[in-house]
Amino acid sequence: MSKEHCLYYTTPCETFPGSLPLGNGRLAANVISSPSHETFVLNEVTFWSGAPHTAGSGLARVADPKAELRQTQRCLLGGDYAEGKRRSEKYLESTEQNFGTNLIVGRLNVIVNGGVDSQGVTGFQRELRLDEALAEVQYDQNGHPVRRRSFMSYPHQVLVVSFESDHPEGLDLEVSFQGDSKAFAARSKNGRLEFDTQALETVHSDGACGVMGHGIVSVRSDSQEVESREGKVVVRGKKSATVFLAFTTNYQQSDDGWRERASWQIEEAAKLPVADLLAAHLADYQPLYNRMSITLGPSSGSDNARLPTDQRRQNFEPSKYADLGMFALYFHYARYLTIAGTRATSPLPMNLQGLWNDGIACQMGWSCDYHLDINTQMNFFPVLPSALPDLMQPLISYLNQLVAAGKDAARACYGCDGWVAHVFSNVWGFADPGWEISYGLNVTGGLWMATHLIEMYEYTLDETLLSETVYPILKGAAEFFLEYMIEDPETGWLLTGPAVSPENSFFVVGKEGNKEEHSVCLSPTLDVELLRDLFDFCVHATKRLNADSAFALRVQTARAKLPPFQIGKHGQLQEWLHDFEEAQPYHRHLSHTMGLCRPAQVSKRHTPRLAEAVSATLERRQDRDDLEDIEFTAALFGLNYARLGEAEKANAQIGHLVGELSFDNLLSYSKPGVAGAENDIFVVDGNFGGAAVIAEMLVRSLMPELGGPVEVDLLPALPKTWSEGTVKGMRLRGNLELDMEWSGGKLDSASFKSFSHGSMTVYYRGRSLEIPYKVNGVIELGPNLQVN
Structure with missing residues (x-):
């Protein structure tokens, strides 16, 4: 197996930063391993504290929310930011109720041979095979091999852990489960543990409400002889044993069938040999993982690939980032985490972690x-x-839930139709503003989530998806903003607000001539970018679906009145409607650069001045010694530099993310001192953002006009060190798939498969080629873009 598809270690693990993650889109575990124990930190995507929320219940009650909105907007139009802030705090700052949080369910503990690392243990190694979604521990004990394997089965919805040893004395195992909640209770009987728990905590809720859960741990040995005592299942002197774990919750369940489901899952899994369970697991997982891949560097690999992953990461020096296999490993790790973290049937999408x-x-x-x-x-x-x-x-399903809650929030908060969601949400679709207006009035948070559906349509060109899912959700968002925005009588621009640019602030001169720091404003640049995408999409969709002509006219009229992008006194892309002085020029958020690094509103090809302005923005942030240097910021820098064609700068950012902003298990983290963090805190977005950077460096696909020709740039930001490699099965906008090879830093070949009718323009190092394509077509290009 290629080390580009494996995390590998020769030392035991005791804490989360070294643990190996497993998941099946609903149930997850972090595996902590040593010769003396195997511990699984268990999580479940619906195991949340808190309770559903009534829209507006945390806000001050007002008779006419829209009238209050207009008054606040007029204050901001007149430059009275202090009064705009005061009114926003009074009418649009929520009080935290039972919002809740996702919680750890508990820990499955397996103590091996009494819990003491036995003498005679040699050759210890542990690994996570990304192409098999399998964690394995191997070592020799007094010359006898010992092996443990664990995987989280999607077909059977259970954790499976197998232990094997041919030592003459066999294995001694003690299996227990420790819950994290005060409501946890466990019992053991007939070779199995059963436990009940509830997601309770007092930081984000009142400690009395939360999702309930039921779990079962079953142990099977080679002789079927296991004991249950003192809350544990004990196996003595066996050559092999298998531990199964199932866990279910009552989230969105109307009866008690959810408890029985855990028992049924255990019983079905326990009927089968481990080999059959593993075969079903691989048959389900590998077709997803094998849909695409990349290689970087020589196909034969390098000496670095034989080093343990923690050593490779620690050797990943900013001066060169020469271990190309680490970039490929990071990319494939993100694909693994995606498949492990979310499936088509998952009850919820992935959260912060x-x-x-x-x-x-x-x-x-x-x-x-x-x-x-x-x-x-x-x-x-x-x-x-x-x-x-x-x-x-799961994101689509969640957006539908958010839309339902967002309709109530739009009426309660602003007196408007349509739907809105703000800075954060929970498993019940919370859509109100946050607890502080400085971050809580991110009025386009829900819309930003929904723009993923526009991208999904760009990639798939799925007309059914467009008509049944994407357009209804986006139309509701447009209906809200059409009613919510106010026209500036001086410029004629339609403006959002009160709003914030996440989570930044600016200085203005107050009435007394003193400098005041504020967050609340009208039409931060992020809002303008998102509304342009929204309105352009709605116009395209109405034409494509031959529907809603009157609505389309309203949208077109509003689109023409949105503020333009503006370049500030430092040559930077303005983050706000006015060229304010930044109160936090070191800030981690780069939301106003989304027009470049995600859709196609800003590009070097079509809007070079704006692209230069984004570059100036990035350099001003990068020049700060006090830059809030965390995982998603590095990814956003990398994405922007990749779109600008700045290969070495993009390479430096993704290298920094891998080498300095990821744990030894390569999960990304946020540094202490940022946003109240006192420790390195795991946040998974860096892993996914990092993979997106690598993909953008190798191929860029844009659709400047929705439904129009696709622009494909091959190797647009290829660093010098990435001189050879391959791409297999990468999907592009326009419902295209790309295979590509390069060597000596130059393109060797590119092959496009098309699954729809359309046209594209392919760009490579000053050359371009316009190509129409049809359903199930194949287009082969040579190193100079000649058609083969």
Whole structure:
């Protein structure tokens, strides 16, 4: 097996930063291994504290929310930011109720041979095989091989852990489960443990409400002889044993059938040999993982590939980032985490920590939730290029839930039709503003999530998806903003607000002539970017579906009145409507650069001045010694530099992310000192954002006009060190698939498969070629873009 598809270690693990993540899109575990124990930190995507929320219940009650909105907007139009802030705090700042957080369920503990690392243990190694979704531990004990294998089965919805040894004395195992909640209770009988729990905590809720869960741990040995005692299952002197774990919750369940489901899952799995369970697991997982791949560097690999992953990461020096296999490994790890973290049938999409949990974010002000001002969005950045569009379904389902709650929020908060969601959400679709207006009035958070559906349509050109899913959701968002925005009488521009640019602030001169710091404003640049995409999409969809002509005219009229992008006094792309002085020029968020690094509103090809302005923005942030240097920021720098064709700068950012902003298990993290963090906190978006950067460096696909020709740039940001490699099965906008090879830093060949009718223009190093394509066509191009 290629080391580009394996995390490999020769030392035991004791803590989360070294653990190996498993998941099946609903249930997850982080595997902590040593010769003396195997511990699985168990998580489940619906295991949330808190309770459903009534829209507007945390806000001050007002008779006419729209009248209050207009008054606040007029204050901001007149430049009275202090009064705009005061009114926003009074009418649009929620009080936290039972919002909740995703919590760790508990820990499955397997003590081996009494819990003491036995003498005579040699050759210890552990690994996570990305192409098999399998964690394995191997070592010799006094010359006898010992092996443990674990996987999280999607077909059978259970964790499977097998232990094998040919030592004459066999294995001694003690299996127990420790819950994290005060409501946890367990019992053991007939070779199995059963436990009941409830997701309770007091940081984000009142400690009395949360999802309930039921779990079963069953142990099977080679002789079927196991004991249950003192809350444990004990196996003595056996050559092999298998541990099964099932866990279910009552989230959105109307009866008690959810408890019985755990028992049924255990019984069905226990009927089968481990080999059959593993075969079913691989038959399900590998077709997804094998849809696409990349290689970087020589096909024969390098000496680095034989080093343990933690050593490779520690050797990953900023001066060269010469271990190309680490870039490829990071890319494939993100694809693995995507498949492990979300499936088409998952009840919820991935949250701040994907499907895993370090137990830190949920204990502080962040909450392990759905952050809607970059984090949740970034979780899905690599899904479509990785040929996994079916794994977008949980996001679609969640958006439908958010739309329902967002309609109530739009009426309660603003007196408007349509739907809106703000800075964060939970498993019940919370859509109100946040607890502080400085970040809580991110009024386009829900819309930003929904723009993923526009991208999904660009990639798939699926007309059924357009008519049944994408257009209805986006139309509702447009209806809200058409009613919510106010026209500036001086410029004629339609403006959003009160709003914020996540989560930044600016200075203005107050009435007393003193400098005031503010966050609340009208039409931050992110809002303008998202509304342009929204309105352009709605116009295209109405034409494509031959529907809603009157609505389309309203949208077109509003689109023409949106503010233009503006370039500030430093040559930077303005983050706000006015060229304010930044109060936090070191800030981690780069939301106003989304027009370049995600859709096609800004590009070097079509809007060079704006592209230069984004470049100036990036350089001004990069020049700051106090830059808030965290995982998603590095990914956003990398994405922007890749879109600008700045190969070495993009390479430096993704290298920094891998080498300095990821744990030894390569999960990305946020540094202490940022947004109240006191520790390195696992946040999964860096893994997904990093993969998106690597993909953008190798191939860029844009659709400047929705439904129009696709622009494909081959090797647009190829660093000098990435002189050879391959891409297999990468998906592009326009319903295209690409295979590509290069060597000596130059293109050797590119092969496009097309699954729809359309046309594209392919660009490569000053050359371009316009090519029409048809359903099930294949187009082969040579090193100079000649058609073969």
